Each structure stands twice: as C-alpha cells, then as structure tokens.
Amino acid sequence: MEKLYYTYQMIHKLAQSIAGQVTESGFNPDVIVAIGTGGFIPARILRTYLGKPILAVGIAYYDLNDKPMDYPRKVQWIEEAEKKLAGKRILLVDEVDDSRVTLEYCTKELLAYHPAALAVAVLHDKHKEKRGAFPPGVSKVFVGEALGDVWIVYPWDAHDIDEQDRNAALERGAET
C-alpha cells in the first residue's frame, strides 16, 4: 500500500483549513471533543483557531493492559458527560475517517447526551468502503483532505522526525 508522509506543518495547515470551513459554515462549537490518541494533536491545533476548550475521550481496540478487544471500547470517557454536553454544540475531532467504526461509535455515544448539535472534523477522509456510518444527528462533517485508501504516516508517529520530513519532501517535490 502506498505510504503518504505528512509533516507537522502540513497537519497544522490542514487543521487551519478545517477551522476556516467550520467558521464559514456558521457552526459555532461550544466544546471540542478529541478522540485519543489520534485526535489529540489536530484538536489542539483547532483550539488555537476556534478558541474552544477540549474534552478528551479515549477509544481503543486494546485495553490499558494491551489485551486486544473485538470492538472499540472506552479507555476514557467524559465524566458527568450528560451534564457537560447536554445542550452544547460539539465538534468531535479525530485524525482520520478510515473505516468510520470509531466515529460511528463516538457520535452515537455523544448523541445520547442530547447535545444542541454535533459535527465531526477529521484531517483526512479515506475514500473506501466504510463499515460504519454517521447517524442522522451528525449535522456536518469537515474534512481537511480527501484521500484514496493509502497508508497515512503522521509526523507524531515518527521515530526520526528528520527522516519523516525528508520523506514528505521527496514525495511531494517542492510542494511542501
């Protein structure tokens, strides 16, 4: 599978572009909910542009003892979620919409708290067959960049950040 390398600068600009889309759409979130751990960095950058607080949720196919699980499970959720999220406009953030399973799970859980509105933002949407679906309560989906079914290599996963940057530059020529 083709690997696509991203620099932090590219990610920062994708988040900036998403923030622009959010503002232009008229969607004015009260709170950003970051899906950990992939959503932490895009959510934190979005916070710079949108100026909203972040709550974090942890979803994993592995539990804290690294035992594999058959379905996504909450590693961490929001305490008193019903009180904090009822009537609020939520922007749920993750790095990528891949199979959509995690996003379906999280959006359904959040809708149970009766937010005023729920939108989703992802840096990347992979155009591929999705095993999950957005429930009707999701009013908007903001996408930084649409891609094919490629292997996205995010900078925060790099063991050698200089090599990551070289790979991204090689791949894209002068584009970066």
Add this chain to the structure above:
Amino acid sequence: MEKLYYTYQMIHKLAQSIAGQVTESGFNPDVIVAIGTGGFIPARILRTYLGKPILAVGIAYYDLNDKPMDYPRKVQWIEEAEKKLAGKRILLVDEVDDSRVTLEYCTKELLAYHPAALAVAVLHDKHKEKRGAFPPGVSKVFVGEALGDVWIVYPWDAHDIDEQDRNAALERGAET
C-alpha cells in the same frame, strides 16, 4: 519578556530526548497521563517512543463557560481513576513547569489513588520562583530543556505556522 519560538521538529526532538531519559532511568510507566491542553502534543509524541496508552485530564483556570476561576479546577478527570491508576506506574506529562501550581495540584490528586510510582515529564522547566512544589511521592522529574523565565511560543499556538518557523530559525540561526 524575551520570546522563544519553537518548531514542531524541536518539540518532537525534546520529547524524544525525554523518552530516552525515561528509559535510561529505569522508570517504566504503565500509563501516560496528559494534562490538557498543553500536555496533549508532548504526550502523544512520548507515546510513539514509550508505547504506552494515554489518559487525559483537563485542568484550567477557566471553566467550560469561560468564566475565570481563582484556582485550578478539573475540567475533566479520569473516570474510575482509583481503579485505573491504583498500583500503576504513572508518567504525568505537561508542556511546561512554570509556576508548578498545576503540577502540584495534579500530582497530589494522582497520589491519592495510590499509584505504584509517579514521575513527571515536561518539555520545559522555567528556572524561576515556584509557587507550587512536588509532593514527596513524585519519584522523578524529566525535563526536556531548562530555560530562564522566558515567554515560550509553542508551534501549536501559531496562527501562521510558516511565520513561527521563520521566527524560530531567525532566533537560532543555523542551530535548528
């Protein structure tokens, strides 16, 4: 006050250096606890090197409705914290040890859950008079870089990431 600009690459390498210190020290965390929102990005990078799950806590001087508060308060904490953290080795992560008030607060709260061990990691420690103190239960403090009392400008706060990178390069010459 002097401003010091950091690129994402510099932050990534500081986190990498902290991970090296953690490994060399023999401290082997079971779980990373990120203090939001400043700790999200360093914690996520540390996860790459240490391979441990992240739990997030939110601490703020402002509540979710942006009302100022007199003391740090939990915006989000860890559900069933006692069960999840009792007997675990915790690495608590934030971006900067400034007044130490937030770190004192968080370490005291975490120690109440009787972890097996608690260490702290920060990208930066500002050498200045501290209003807070680490309780005796904190076994180690890992610091990426010690600084004077400067104004640290982190890349995730940049509205223009290219300008951030230019400022960091100008400031440090060929060093970056």
